[in-house]
Amino acid sequence: MKIKEGFLLRELCGEHIVTAEGLENINFNKLISLNETAAFLWKALIGKEFTVEDMAQLLVDEWGIDMELALKDSENLCKAWEEAGIAK
Numbered sequence: 156m157k158i159k160e161g162f163l164l165r166e167l168c169g170e171h172i173v174t175a176e177g178l179e180n181i182n183f184n185k186l187i188s189l190n191e192t193a194a195f196l197w198k199a200l201i202g203k204e205f206t207v208e209d210m211a212q213l214l215v216d217e218w219g220i221d222m223e224l225a226l227k228d229s230e231n232l233c234k235a236w237e238e239a240g241i242a243k
Contacts, residue, residue: 156233157204158242164189164197173197173241187239192218193232207233 161176171194173187189197192214199213210229215222236242 156206156237156242158197158201158236159240162241164194164201171197173239187241192228196229196232 163174163176165172165174171189171191173189195217196210196213200210207226207229210232211222211225214220214225214228233242
């Protein structure tokens with residue numbers, strides 16, 4: 156999986172928002188907001204190929220959570236990013 160090019164993470168009014176560069180990426184019907192954990196993963200993974208396991212390991216390393224929980228959360232986030240069209 157990889158975050159698609161043309162999307163940037165910005166902080167607006169204390170919120171982490173994914174914005175698109177270029178008209179081909181803009182969908183005005185959808186605003187993508189990331190929580191602190193998802194924003195951490197975005198920053199760590201932008202420009203890299205990654206797996207669900209890579210994401211989970213970042214969560215374990217940063218917050219010391221259980222790998223099983225980290226995998227479940229990472230799978231859900233990957234699915235959400237794919238459905239939003241910001242990762243493939």
